[in-house]
Amino acid sequence: MQTESVVGLDGCAVRVVDAARVDSTRRRLVSRAESADLARLFRLLGDVNRTRILYALLEAGELCVCDLAATVDMPETSVSHALRLLRTANIVSSRRDGRMIFYRLDDDHIRLLLDLTRQHLRHDAPVGAKARPARTRRARD
Amino acid sequence: MQTESVVGLDGCAVRVVDAARVDSTRRRLVSRAESADLARLFRLLGDVNRTRILYALLEAGELCVCDLAATVDMPETSVSHALRLLRTANIVSSRRDGRMIFYRLDDDHIRLLLDLTRQHLRHDAPVGAKARPARTRRARD
């Protein structure tokens, strides 16, 4: 199979093998703006401390900042910083009660996302998929 | 409600409101090692270019490096770097055909994860949930 030269959006020559597939994929591909949003969301989940905070909320349902800090064993100020980012992105929501502020996961998408990901790492079958023989994959633990 | 002082694992005094809930959550909380793995996975998804690569593979099924580069419009060497990270984490898998190497999403977990996340950002109802009135949430677009 020989590669052919095609002119990309930016005017640069680009070598492609299957121009038709590239073209059709490009048309269906998520937009740059949407990809940026997706990446932003994933990146927020991509920090150990934020991850632990989120899984703590997944287990507890609702926690105030100081209990959250005690649960994940980190300084309250760090928890607060983390929560701000998560709040801004609508991943968690908050409710004030007196001088405490209680945080919870904002919606079911997030809960599913956290669950699904944990399952992925544990090598379980995907949600909604029929049970099937577990893949042999290099275990981590 | 008055906060009480509790001694954490590290020996530091920590203020908590609901000691019982903190304790029970701590016991059910994912381990540090697992949180680290989860965060590592999310972080890999948290880069615009890698995100676009993954969604391109989601649409196309399978693409060689140069077609992938043409699809997402980035230099082949950057795509290659990105793919290495994704490959190491078992997010994508590869197959050699002559001097080309074709990449695909490694498993259904990843596909579900990508789909679910896209749905989340589009404010749809979560997978598997009954249709219900859309939440009023601040739109992005």
Next chain:
DNA sequence: TGCATATATGTAGATATGTTCAGATGTGCA
């Protein structure tokens, strides 16, 4: 009003990450 508490915010230095260029590897073909 004044003080203690619970949380939020600003900022700076250390660290991690992404991009790019140069060059290495591996495959097919004459």
Next chain:
DNA sequence: TGCACATCTGAACATATCTACATATATGCA
């Protein structure tokens, strides 16, 4: 074998991110 091609790898620079400390805001209560 030697060359062209497709992809990979290493390293350096610019940029983004996290952490920690100091300080600010907001609430409850005396």
